[in-house]
Amino acid sequence: MQADTLVIETATAACSVALLASGQVIEARYEEIGRGHAERLVPMIAELSGGGRAPRILVDVGPGSFTGVRVGIAAARGLALGWGSEVRGFSSLALVAAAALARRPSPWIAALLEAGHGEVFMQMFDVALTPLGEVVSLPPAAAAAALAGCPAVGSGVRRLAGMAPNLTGDLTDALPDARDVPLLPMRLADLDPRPLYGRAPDAKLPG
Secondary structure (H helix, E strand, O other), X not given: OOOOEEEEEOOOOEEEEEEEEOOXXXXXXEEEOOOOHHHHHHHXXXXXXXXXXXXXXXXXXXXXXXXXXXXXXXXXXXXXXXXXXXEEEEOXXXXXXXXXXXXXXXXXXXXXXXXXXXXXXXXXXXXXXXXXXXOEEEOHHHHHHHHOOOOEEOHHHXXXXXXXXXXXXXXXXXXXXXXXXXXXXXXXXXXXXXXXXXXXXXXXXXX
């Protein structure tokens, strides 16, 4: 089966790639590496059939690790330049939400991923994966209060430990995985390949 899409996911502690053909995963790699995406990503792509070459590249644009997001987008753009491929993006939060809803449908779900300064990135989705608001970066207590019984998925749930009285929905610790991209509706797999940081930068220009 001829691959038509290479998926790159580097926005969190995981690093994963997948080759798709007509919306089906034909090959994939996944590793939880913490850091070192820049060193591991290209070898992982090279391990795929045909060196991972495909006419379309989908890359995770965040939110997530500042460095990880930039590594993935830079790699996607570089490969696209050499291969003459198209590059589009998808959101890490939408991806973990899609995987969770495929396993266990729910009227709505909150996706949470670890952010800097002890906060979590959060976005709510309905069962059709329509975003119910923008991406926000919140302290864990504020995120727990906002859940109000809604199930939540993502690495950010780790930071809600000890807040059980405020949490009545299911919490599932998970990281994005490139092989889950076929679960995304087309509108969520056609984003501009630009970083979605989810919060203002820490460094500010002098006034």
